[in-house]
Every structure is written in structure tokens, then in C-alpha cells.
Amino acid sequence: MAAGQSIxxxxxxxxxxxxxxxxxxxxxxxxxxxxxxxxxxxxGKTTLLRLVAGFIxxxxxxxxxxxxxxxxxxxxxxVVFQDxxxxxxxxxxxxxxxxxxxEAAHVxxxxxxxRIEVMLELVGLPNHARKFPAxxxxxxxxxxxxxxxxxxxxxxxxxxxxxxxxxxxTRAVLQDELLRIQQKSALTVMFVTHDLDEALYLGNQxxxxxxxxxxLGRLVDVPLPYPRDQLATKEDPTFLHMRRELFxxxxxxxxx
Amino acid sequence: MSKGFNYRPFVVLAVLLAGWxxxxxxxxxxxxxxxxxxxxxxxxGRLILDGTVLVAARQTLLATLLGLAAGSFLGTLIGLISGLxxxxxxxxxxxxxxxxxxxxIALVPLMTITFGLGLxxxxxxxxxxxIWPCIILTQSAVRAVDxxxxxxADVLELSWLARVWKxxxxxxRPRLIVMLRFVGAIALLIAVTVELVSNPWGLGHxxxxxxxGFHPDRMxxxxxxITLMGWCLNWAFVALERHAFTPRLNAN
Ligand SMILES: Nc1ncnc2c1ncn2[C@@H]1O[C@H](COP(=O)(O)OP(=O)(O)OP(=O)(O)O)[C@@H](O)[C@H]1O
Ligand SMILES: [Mg+2]
Numbered sequence: 210m211a212a213g214q215s216i217x218x219x220x221x222x223x224x225x226x227x228x229x230x231x232x233x234x235x236x237x238x239x240x241x242x243x244x245x246x247x248x249x250x251x252x253g254k255t256t257l258l259r260l261v262a263g264f265i266x267x268x269x270x271x272x273x274x275x276x277x278x279x280x281x282x283x284x285x286x287x288v289v290f291q292d293x294x295x296x297x298x299x300x301x302x303x304x305x306x307x308x309x310x311x312e313a314a315h316v317x318x319x320x321x322x323x324r325i326e327v328m329l330e331l332v333g334l335p336n337h338a339r340k341f342p343a344x345x346x347x348x349x350x351x352x353x354x355x356x357x358x359x360x361x362x363x364x365x366x367x368x369x370x371x372x373x374x375x376x377x378x379t380r381a382v383l384q385d386e387l388l389r390i391q392q393k394s395a396l397t398v399m400f401v402t403h404d405l406d407e408a409l410y411l412g413n414q415x416x417x418x419x420x421x422x423x424x425l426g427r428l429v430d431v432p433l434p435y436p437r438d439q440l441a442t443k444e445d446p447t448f449l450h451m452r453r454e455l456f457x458x459x460x461x462x463x464x465x
Numbered sequence: 466m467s468k469g470f471n472y473r474p475f476v477v478l479a480v481l482l483a484g485w486x487x488x489x490x491x492x493x494x495x496x497x498x499x500x501x502x503x504x505x506x507x508x509x510g511r512l513i514l515d516g517t518v519l520v521a522a523r524q525t526l527l528a529t530l531l532g533l534a535a536g537s538f539l540g541t542l543i544g545l546i547s548g549l550x551x552x553x554x555x556x557x558x559x560x561x562x563x564x565x566x567x568x569x570i571a572l573v574p575l576m577t578i579t580f581g582l583g584l585x586x587x588x589x590x591x592x593x594x595x596i597w598p599c600i601i602l603t604q605s606a607v608r609a610v611d612x613x614x615x616x617x618a619d620v621l622e623l624s625w626l627a628r629v630w631k632x633x634x635x636x637x638r639p640r641l642i643v644m645l646r647f648v649g650a651i652a653l654l655i656a657v658t659v660e661l662v663s664n665p666w667g668l669g670h671x672x673x674x675x676x677x678g679f680h681p682d683r684m685x686x687x688x689x690x691i692t693l694m695g696w697c698l699n700w701a702f703v704a705l706e707r708h709a710f711t712p713r714l715n716a717n
Contacts, residue, residue, distance in 0.1 A: 361621065
């Protein structure tokens with residue numbers, strides 16, 4: 210897998226017509242790190258992610274990926290959409306859905322099979338290759354989408370509340386899988402979540418947004434060591450301390 | 466959906482036929498337009514045996530299918546391109562809106578002058594009738610493709626052709642098949658109408674001759690054949706539709 214790239218936000222602003230959605234966003238995501246974006250609903254987290262993806266262009270400032278201004282989507286930046294049902298091709302099997310990424314990269318047919326099987330294995334779906342998305346559970350569908358994104362061999366992985374609709378068990382499993390894959394490949398990950406615990410558990414850095422217009426509330430480093438552990442990390446005094454400190458920031462946002 | 470054979474429509478049909486026969490027999494009607502079903506069936510048998518009905522049916526079917534294939538192919542292609550590219554949609558909107566309300570049948574004289582009587586003229590009129598609904602229905606189907614899937618295509622940097630082939634066409638396939646059923650009926654309607662109005666071939670023309678020669682039994686026999694052809698076409702499209710909508714459930 211390609212090594213990560215850095216993402217720099219240089220005074221980024223975005224508006225839908227006259228309505229400012231994001232303004233004065235300044236920060237950098239180092240190559241090979243995980244940055245978690247938190248903030249109240251509607252503050253512009255998805256918009257920020259879509260800017261990095263290249264679906265929309267910044268109205269002000271620029272986003273630079275390894276120094277190059279981002280203008281359009283590209284294969285080295287994978288996007289894990291929140292609504293995984295809509296992001297999979299319902300007429301293709303799990304196997305064929307992963308294959309799409311390889312077909313797009315013009316991987317010769319002979320090489321595809323093995324790589325698809327490796328990807329399905331990686332996300333724990335090796336026995337479901339011939340099933341259609343509709344025959345998979347929500348958690349399996351999301352894992353399938355992640356498999357396709359990884360098959361794309363991105364250097365940046367953008368994830369928009371990827372585990373939001375999943376049960377706590379599946380969620381914990383997928384969090385650990387993500388960490389394992391990221392540690393192994395040095396992907397750069399930008400991870401949007403509503404969940405402060407999830408952000409602290411996964412991130413090297415946390416970016417807390419404020420609403421109206423969306424702007425940087427706080428940017429904090431998470432000094433917890435990797436590999437992280439669902440029990441030990443969440444009982445770590447640093448974790449608990451940071452959780453307390455950031456809690457008001459995210460939850461206060463709903464009232465303010 | 467019931468699994469067993471659905472016999473009810475046939476019961477109704479049989480009752481109606483019996484009523485028809487009985488009514489004509491009772492009043493000893495000698496009509497130029499009506500004949501008892503027995504005579505119609507006998508005439509139909511004779512027409513089948515001497516081959517005239519088969520020749521005529523083949524002509525009508527050929528024109529219908531050629532017109533349908535060409536018209537729906539062109540219409541779908543134009544609908545696809547204009548559904549994906551806004552400038553193209555804007556460019557063709559004027560011409561489409563001007564030409565679409567023109568009744569295809571009104572083109573028969575013009576087409577006759579241009580192509581003469583025969584297959585070509587009939588096919589062109591059918592193409593004209595079929596192409597507009599195909600453009601409009603395909604366009605709206607393409608616009609209804611989930612934008613999320615198009616974003617997936619963007620992220621993967623699919624070429625225009627791959628995007629159409631791998632994302633757009635499979636997405637719109639069910640709607641296109643419904644469209645085909647819809648315009649299939651239009652194609653047959655236009656074919657028969659053109660034959661009734663002027664073109665000297667096919668079932669419509671034979672029916673016309675039978676009527677003008679005061680052969681109500683023969684006229685009705687052709688009507689039966691046209692009805693059967695309509696049913697068969699519709700049945701074929703329904704089968705296609707059913708096939709297309711049944712998910713491929715080949716779970717391992
Ligand atoms: N297409 C659009 N046109 C106009 N305004 C939009 C559009 N999409 C989003 N917005 C507005 O932009 C703001 C930010 O939306 P965004 O989806 O980025 O929020 P979010 O932080 O992801 O919220 P959530 O946590 O609920 O997903 C919202 O106020 C929303 O109303
Ligand atoms: Mg969002």
C-alpha cells in the first residue's frame with residue numbers, strides 16, 4: 210500500500226451560495242497519522258471531508274495534498290461513505306464490488322483474483338465473496354466498502370462516520386481492524402465521527418469543529434501510544450482526562 | 466403472485482365468445498361487420514393453412530421489431546448522453562419539444578414520398594414514434610442514478626465509457642426494460658396503423674382488404690391475429706422484465 214501523504218488546510222473557507230459553511234480552517238494532517246474530526250451535527254464535518262475528497266472546491270484558501278492543491282477526486286484518496294448501502298453496486302457481488310477498484314486501476318484480470326481475495330480476507334469477508342450487498346448485514350456491507358477502498362491502494366483514507374450505524378461490538382472490531390491496517394500501511398486517515406470516545410481511541414490528533422460557520426474550535430494531540438486496546442486505552446488516565454476536557458466542547462455545541 | 470395457472474381470464478373470454486355466438490345465432494343477423502366466432506375460427510384456420518396470415522404477420526412483426534430496435538437504441542443513446550451532459554441536454558431540448566408532439570402517423574405521406582411504400586417507410590414512422598419517449602425516459606432514468614455511485618466513479622477516476630458501462634447502465638437497466646415494454650406497444654400500434662392507412666402489406670393491410678371486400682370473418686380473423694401478436698410482444702417484455710428484476714441469488 211502506498212505510504213501516506215500529508216494534508217494541509219490553508220485558510221480554507223467554503224460557502225453554499227451566500228451561506229458560509231466553513232471559514233478560516235488552518236491545520237495540517239501529517240503523513241501516516243490518524244486525525245479525527247468531531248463537532249456538533251451540521252457544523253460542516255462532511256463538507257470538510259468532501260473538500261479533501263475533491264467533490265467540491267474551496268471558496269477560499271486551498272487544500273494541499275503533499276503540497277499539491279486539490280482540485281478533483283483521484284484514486285489515491287479513498288472515501289468511505291457513511292451511507293454504505295448507497296456506495297456499493299447492488300448488482301455486483303462482494304467480490305465484484307472489490308473488483309471495481311482494480312478494474313478502475315487497470316489491474317490485469319489475472320492479478321485481480323488474488324488481490325480481491327486478500328482484501329476480503331483482510332476485512333473478514335472471505336466466505337461471502339459471492340453474496341450481493343443486499344445479502345450482507347450492515348456491518349458486513351461497511352466492511353465491504355472498506356475493502357473496496359483499500360483495494361484502491363490509496364495513500365489517504367477519508368472516512369465519514371463509517372461506524373456510526375453499527376452496533377457496539379461490530380464497531381469495536383472494525384476500529385481495531387482500522388488501527389491494525391493503518392499501522393501496517395502508514396495510511397493517512399481523516400476520520401469524521403460524532404463519538405468523542407471513538408475519536409480519542411483512534412486518533413493521533415483531534416480536530417474539534419464549532420458551528421455557524423464551521424471553524425476550528427480546538428486542535429489537540431492525543432499522546433496515547435499505539436497499539437491501542439479497547440479496555441486498557443479507555444481506562445488510561447490520559448484518555449479519561451482528555452475525554453472530560455473535550456466533552457463540554459462537543460456536547461456544549463448543541464446548546465450553543 | 467399465485468403459482469397455479471390463472472384460468473380466470475380464459476373463462477371470461479369463453480363466456481364472451483359464447484355470448485357473441487348465441488346473440489348472432491338468435492337474431493339470424495347477417496352483418497357486414499360481424500361474423501360468429503365459429504366462422505372466424507374457420508377462416509383463421511384457412512388463412513393459416515394457405516400461408517397468407519403468416520406472411521402478413523411476419524411483415525408486421527419485422528417492421529415493428531426493426532422500428533422498435535432502431536428507435537429505442539437511438540433514443541436510449543441520445544437519452545444517455547444528454548442525461549449525463551447538461552450542455553447536450555440543453556442543446557437538444559428545443560428540437561425534442563418541437564418534434565415530440567407531432568403525431569407519427571401524420572408523417573406517413575411525407576415518408577411515402579421520401580421512401581416509397583414498403584418496409585423502410587413503416588420502420589421510419591415507428592422510429593419517429595418510439596424515439597421521443599425513449600429519449601425522455603432514459604434521460605430521467607440517468608438523472609435518477611444515485612449521485613453517491615457517481616461519486617464512487619469519480620473517486621476511482623473511471624473513464625467516461627467505464628462510468629456509463631459499469632455504473633450508469635446497470636443502474637438504469639430496470640427502468641429501460643419497463644420503457645421497452647411501453648414503447649413496444651407503441652411500435653405495434655404504429656405498424657398496424659400505417660398498414661391500415663396506406664402501406665400495402667402486413668396484417669393491417671390484409672384486414673383492410675377483408676373489410677373492403679365485405680369479409681367480416683376474415684377481418685375478425687386478422688383482428689384476432691393482431692391481438693395475439695400484441696399479447697405475445699407484451700408477454701415477451703414482461704418475461705424480460707421479470708428476468709431483469711429477479712436478483713441473481715447465487716449465494717455460496
Ligand atoms: N448541498 C447543500 N446546499 C446547501 N447547504 C448545505 C448543503 N449540504 C450541506 N449544507 C449545509 O452545510 C452545513 C454543514 O453540513 P455537513 O453535512 O457538512 O454537516 P456535518 O457536520 O457533517 O453534520 P452531521 O454530523 O449531521 O453529518 C449544514 O448546515 C448544512 O445545512
Ligand atoms: Mg456529516
